[in-house]
Amino acid sequence: MKLNKHTLxxxxxxxxxxxxxxxxxTEGExxxxxxxxRMELQTKVLDINPFKSCHIDSLLKLLYNKEDILPSIMDKLRQGECRYPLPDRTYLQEKVNYTQFPIKGQFETLKEKGExxxxxxxFRNITAELTQEYILNTALQRTKIYPWYYDISKGEFTLDYRYFKHLGIPAGVNNSLSMEEYINMIHPDDREALADAFVVQLSGVETYEKPVPFRLHRGDGTWEWFERQSTYIANVxxxxxxxxGICMSIQEYKDIEETLIAARKKAEESDKLKMAFLANMSHEIRTPLxxxxxxxxxxxxxxxxLSKEEIEDFIRLISINSEHLTRLIDDILDLSKIESNTIDFSFSDNSLISLFKDIEKEQIMRNISEIEIKAILPDNDIRIVTDARRLKQVICNLINNACKFTKKGFIHFGYTASKEAVSLFVEDTGIGIPFEYQEQIFERFYKINSFKQGTGLGLSIxxxxxxxxxxxITVTSELGKGSCFTITLPLNKENNP
Structure with a gap:
């Protein structure tokens, strides 16, 4: 059958x-x-005459799984198949430079009277398409941005498969969700804003270009913040x-925002406490002075x-106020070192029994008759690598703090040990600490009772x-019954600096 440009x-x-x-x-000519x-197959190089036939085998190969499937395709068409779509990942190899490139395509037979x-x-060379797809997928894989589209006639969302994986939920057929399924995933407080954006888009009057933040229900039961932008494709x-449109997870930014807000509030509160501290310092120093x-x-x-008893009483009061003034100055100096990150530590091997007995001797000299200040120590000594001077400072600070709030009863201190750690404690029968304040007492400048002596720095230090x-360091306390501060230190020397 001869064909020319004026026939079919x-x-x-x-x-x-x-x-x-x-x-x-049918012979493949x-x-x-x-x-x-002609351009894809480099036929200009072969100088093929448009009206002079050649066999398809001389122009190309169709490679699938590294095998040429062209001969089998031609056989199937001759045996009666009307159409043969090429499988995915089929490559065409032209016969001039033997260049290979991926293609999409199919064979069709045209019949006349059944013959x-x-x-x-x-066929279509899809190299450029695959390149763009690869670049886009590579970029998307490094982000939390998920493309989607909504088919109005079907009422169906089709989403990037990574979206389902990220949320930890099962993907629908063809990675799709119905409108009802999608709405049920949205936080009730955010549905109205999304609905308004959809109404504008579906009207076809204008596009809704403003990003819409909303929360989606994850597979683990938590909520995650996303931001959505979209436009529409219109018919004739x-x-x-x-x-x-696209949907992007903004949970990370929300977390940062909440952290910054919390940090700002904490800084503002710290400024207020610092101002109160500075205002209080003149009174705190002036009183003992x-x-x-x-x-x-x-x-x-x-x-x-003066009588001997009066002189002894005045000397005792001078000693007490000197000690209090010294603690105030030490706290201020320690705060300065902490602020400038220059606080020094010297680690060595130390006996806890010796450390606690030294503390007990110093405390007994204070002679507070209404309170029993006593070290409760086990029979076995424990040796730990620590800074004995700093550890002693902490224990004494906790005991001194307990003295302020204990009118009668006892203040006991000591330690217990396990295989991996040692627990040091200071326990008193004082007024106790309200539960709502038990976390805040370790913050700088914080004082539950502003009328009590002190800078509000001791527990923070x-x-x-x-x-x-x-x-x-932790605390357990009950109002009217007392408090117990516990310090847990590792026993493994390698855990110590």
Whole structure:
């Protein structure tokens, strides 16, 4: 059968097609190639005459799984198959430079009175498409951005498969969800805003370009923040038939935002506490200083007129106020070192029994008759690698703090040990700490009772020191019954700096 451009086909029509087209007879001879096929197959190099036929085998191979499937396709068409779509990942290899490239395409048979007249082979080089798809997928894989579209006629969302994986929910058929299924995933408080955006898009009057934040229900039961943007594709009459858009997880930014808000609030609260601290410092320092100066003047000016008991009482008061003033100054100096990150530590091997007995001797000298201050120690000594001076500072600070809030009963301190850690405790029968304040008492400048002596720095400094010792400090307390501060330190020397 002879074909020319004036019979069944038009060169001009075929040449404007973006796909390559080959028209063959049943023997596989090429009767016609369009311009795109000539370019892809390098036929200009072969100088093929448009009206002189050649066999398709001389122009190309169709490779699938590294095997040429062209001969088997031609056999199937001759045996009666009307159509043969090429399988995915089929490559065309042209015979000039033996270049291979991926294609999409199919074979069709045109019949007349039941007999095959010609075979038409359509193909499209999809190298550029795959390149763009790879670049897009690579970019998307590194983000939490998920493309989607909504088919209005079907009432169905089709989403990126990664969307389901990220949320930890099963994917629907073809990665799709119905409108009802999607709405049920949205937080009730966010549904109205999304509905308003959909109404605008579906109207076809204008696009809704403003991002819409909303929360989606994850497979683990939690909520995650997302942001959605979309537009629509309209038909000839201007009515939208499909919405397309992207959905991006913004949970990370929400977490950062909440952290920054919390940090700002904490900084504002810290500023208020610091101002109160500075205002209180003049009173805290002046009170013991006035007592020291006042009682010293009384002794100096009226020594011969005072009884021995009065002098001893004045000296005791001077000693107490000197000790309090020293603690205030030490706290301020320690705070300065903490702020400048210059607080020093010196680690060595230490006996806990020796450390606690030294503390007990110092505390007994305070002679507070209404309170029993006693070390409760086990029979077996424990040795740990720590900074004994700093650890002693913490224990004494906790005991001194307990003295402020304990009118009668006892203040006991000591330790217990397990295989991996040692627990140091300071327990009292004081007024106790309300539950709602038990976490805040370790913050700087925080004081539950502003009328009590102190800067509000002691417990904060204790926590900082224990953190540097790789330990942890906690408190349990009950109003009217007392408090117990516990310090847990590791026994493994390798865990110590």
């Amino acid at each position: 086909y038009s060169d001009d029509l075929l040449n404007i097609l973006p796909e390559g087209v080959l028209i063959l007879n 090429v009767l016609l190639l369009n311009q795109q096929a 095959i007249k010609v075979i038409v082979f359509f 009459s201007g009515q939208p038939y499909r919405l397309v 006035n007592a020291i100066v006042g009682f010293s003047d009384v002794i100096g000016n009226s020594y011969n007129e 204790c926590k900082t020191i224990i953190d540097h010792l790789n330990g942890k």
